[in-house]
Amino acid sequence: AQSVTQLDSHVSVSEGTPVLLRCNYSSSYSPSLFWYVQHPNKGLQLLLKYTSAATLVKGINGFEAEFKKSETSFHLTKPSAHMSDAAEYFCVVSDVSFTSGTYKYIFGTGTRLKVLA
Amino acid sequence: EPEVTQTPSHQVTQMGQEVILRCVPISNHLYFYWYRQILGQKVEFLVSFYNNEISEKSEIFDDQFSVERPDGSNFTLKIRSTKLEDSAMYFCASSSPYQGHTEAFFGQGTRLTVV
Numbered sequence: 001a002q003s004v005t006q007l008d009s010h011v012s013v014s015e016g017t018p019v020l021l022r023c024n025y026s027s028s029y030s031p032s033l034f035w036y037v038q039h040p041n042k043g044l045q046l047l048l049k050y051t052s053a054a055t056l057v058k059g060i061n062g063f064e065a066e067f068k069k070s071e072t073s074f075h076l077t078k079p080s081a082h083m084s085d086a087a088e089y090f091c092v093v094s095d096v097s098f099t100s101g102t103y104k105y106i107f108g109t110g111t112r113l114k115v116l117a
Numbered sequence: 118e119p120e121v122t123q124t125p126s127h128q129v130t131q132m133g134q135e136v137i138l139r140c141v142p143i144s145n146h147l148y149f150y151w152y153r154q155i156l157g158q159k160v161e162f163l164v165s166f167y168n169n170e171i172s173e174k175s176e177i178f179d180d181q182f183s184v185e186r187p188d189g190s191n192f193t194l195k196i197r198s199t200k201l202e203d204s205a206m207y208f209c210a211s212s213s214p215y216q217g218h219t220e221a222f223f224g225q226g227t228r229l230t231v232v
Binding site: 041094 | 159
């Protein structure tokens with residue numbers, strides 16, 4: 001079964017400094033991986049996705065993530081944090097059921113990013 | 118850009134009452150999902166739905182839950198007799214096999230509060 005592990009439940013950075021949110025996955029086949037962001041009392045917004053094309057994926061708002069198969073990682077980075085980046089971030093892997101043929105998403109436990117002025 | 122819409126955005130109900138959460142998936146999508154997020158916890162899969170039947174469900178999705186696609190556009194989640202622990206944000210999602218299911222599109226969620 002697929003799974004993801006988000007290594008940090010909370011990350012604090014100062015505004016203007018780099019952001020690193022870590023995610024490791026477990027998959028028995030080539031996975032599709034995603035990062036979603038959730039601002040307080042809001043829904044889930046897709047930041048970026050990896051679907052077996054380029055290993056360095058660029059997303060919205062200056063975020064990017066690199067798929068590293070050898071490390072089974074898909075860490076999210078941003079060169080310079082902005083106050084508006086403060087939110088909960090979820091790493092997600094898609095899981096396919098070979099019996100039903102349907103997909104579902106497996107969410108990590110989330111990382112709360114705090115940006116200090 | 119097409120989007121998944123959910124109504125209502127917030128629902129308050131008394132324990133034991135039935136609630137129906139509504140979703141309009143993206144029009145050419147064929148697979149539909151419900152997820153829930155209890156406050157402060159991770160997003161959990163509840164159920165997937167295809168071709169007018171449940172494809173897969175989690176252990177959370179017990180007999181108190183049901184899903185329906187009543188009219189070809191709406192996709193509903195019914196909780197028969199709500200419990201306090203059903204209080205959560207419920208997300209609807211849809212995906213398309215023609216896009217390889219590489220992305221599920223999520224609605225903005227319905228916050229259910231059981232009192």
